Amino acid sequence: MPDLHSLSEILLSRPNKPVELLALMQLIQAKYRYLPEEALRELASYLKLPLSRVFAVAGFYKALSLTPKGEKLVKVCCGTACHLKGARQIQGALEEKLKIKLGETGADGKLSLESVNCVGACALAPVVMIDETVFGKTTPKNIGELPLLT
Ligand code: FES
Structure with a gap:
């Protein structure tokens, strides 16, 4: 506790x-x-x-949790624009990179992976957020270059 x-x-x-x-x-x-x-x-x-x-x-409320979240929240946008631009592939690549599934927190408590609906940056789709910072035009290859994920 x-x-x-x-x-x-x-x-x-x-x-x-x-x-x-x-x-x-x-x-x-x-x-x-x-x-x-x-x-x-x-x-x-x-x-x-x-x-x-x-x-x-x-x-x-999805934003509230009864279980501990990681120190950093990695969110993959699954809104329409991001979905059409490959959000599923980004999600899969993040799950592989972080070794956790969507909705989970790593065993070390550092990162949680969640989905989010449109964050208002559709022109940058597909979008990933780390805490409040938006990263656009992500690809399964370039997500490894995001801060905290290197
Ligand atoms: S749908 Fe992803 S930012 Fe709008």
């Missing part, structure tokens, strides 16, 4: 109103790279919400 000593600080940064649920989940996820069960229990208590509702919301 992660050290949750800063959880109180996160919770107290927002009013304890149910409407703050998603915002607080995003803050918790940003801090711990996932939503630890104990943090969700504290969150439910803070907002006076049923734990089942908190878990339901956590499971609904």
Whole structure:
């Protein structure tokens, strides 16, 4: 279990109103790279919400995770433009290079591989993102040149 000593600080940064649920989940996820069960229990208590509702919301949004993510997120865009320009091949090449499947995190906890829908850079399709940085015109061959993947 992660050290949750800063959880109180996160919770107290927002009013304890149910409407703050998603915002607080995003803050918790940003801090711990996932939503630890104990943090969700504290969150439910803070907002006076049923734990089942908190878990339901956590499971609904793709951007939220109940399992730890890697330190860096590698995202392959699977939007229409990227799909038409070979996103599947990029995904396959990334899986081979990183030795993890889409949706997984490496055993060392450094990288997670995810898919994302259009990131608004269709002219650069096919696109890969590493955290918030967009890399366009990727090919199965040139993905090995991306930072962190060399
Ligand atoms: S579909 Fe990939 S950036 Fe738009």
